[in-house]
Amino acid sequence: MPTDMVVGFPASAAREHDLELARRAATGDRVAQHELFLEQRANVHRALFRILGANREIEDLLQDAFIEIFKALGSFRGESTLSRWCQTIAVRAAYLAISRRRPPAVELSLVEETVASDIDLRRHVQVREAARRLYAALDRIEVKQRIAFALAAIDGKSLAEVAELTGSSVFAVKTRVWRARRELMRRASKDAVLAAYLEDLDGGRP
């Protein structure tokens, strides 16, 4: 399970660091804002990438998320880690963006001949193709279900973590993931690649 605890860096020190950085950045200290941006950008990008499935259109969303983060920093109280708090805002930004306008299905393809001689590359292509189909299917299901599934089933977060990130109850998240999986399986009945990938993702669950 992913954890925000940094090995060798006590939680209390991490919390103090988060609070101090947030406090400075909230006052408009551009140096602190820059530091926070650098610290959190990979974390925010990861959450958005998992929900969107590709980097297409992600720049606008990253921009929106960070602007919301900087605007809301004054309300950060250190009750969760700064990374988790930033991810929560990123998830909300993704929710709003997808609700406003659903992104087009991811269109990625590779010419098989180019890579057929290399096992790692073939595997890479398989993942890309399977992910393309998965996210194309996710584009067609309800946004909250999509986000819950992306964070839990694809990114491997626990239901409790997803509940925290989405501001929902664990039960609600569990239901959304279940409904999303059921809908995806229905669509996978006509798509062997998607069906195999869903089983593959399920296989990795603890």
Add this chain to the structure above:
Amino acid sequence: MTDDPRLGPPPIEPLSDAAWARVERGVWAQLDAERPVAGRGAVARRWWLVAAPLAAAAAIVAVVIAVGRAPEAIDEPSRVVTGAAPSSVLFGDSHIELDAATALVMSHEAEHPIVTLERGAAWFTVAPRQARPAFLVRAGDARVRVVGTRFRVARSGERIAVEVDHGRVEVNFRGGEVAINGGQRWSSDAPARVVASAAPPAEPPPVASPTAAPDPEVPDAPRSPPEPAPAPAHHRPAHHATAPAATAAAPAAPAADRDAAEYDRLAALEATAPRDALSGYLKLANGTSRWADLALFAAGRLAVDRHDARAESLLGDYLRRFPHGANAADARQLLLRLQAAQGDKP
């Protein structure tokens, strides 16, 4: 290769430096635009929607905070933004001359005066620090440490250039460190090399990455002959953890250094003679040194930039030869983009 039969979740594809620079600029521009007007409406979708009026406003009135104040009077951090005209500012007993279209932030950390260069370029005249904490300049991933000198730092996106007029500075860039003496300059495009300043000033060249958009915040016209556009900041081997202050001439260099020099020469050649650069990269790629990896990728990238028909096969060759190479992820992305673009054609 792995024995695990599972495919697992798709890998997180990294964003390029240029993309991050665009996001960062957009965030700061938006925050700046909203600062004087509380409670503004929805977030703008594109940073240039706010950058254009900002630039226009800046052209009329350079928004200069804390210009000429004594160090004690500076409300930290202080941000200085120039518009169409250059300007200057005192930071303690140091003098900073900002080019037009430059933004920087002045602050102190643990007694160190720190300037964060957000964009543009500036000359810094730093009085000898003696026993005082060093003067630091941050620009992207570069950290410039100064003990007393006159030097210039320029930033275009994530590309950084440093030129020292007199004195000595130390640049820490992504873990590597170089010392730059008076009359020398350094660029993040060839981070292990320090060269004589000669005629061209240290300016970061225009971003030439296939993913990069033009940077409207950086003046189009360099002040003197434009520095050739080197290869984008793709992964390169750190062949000097701490490079001595070397000059451009390096006779009797070992083979690896010769290849490194050749790679840098070809990177510089891209702007003026891209065909020759591509041929040179291919020749270098035939070798067995670690530069072959970079050269073959550079050839593929350049071919993509030039819409050369060989682009796809070069990137394919690269991935076959260096499936775990320093630029393998980028090569895959380029290949995907290339093939997606081909798919869009009627």
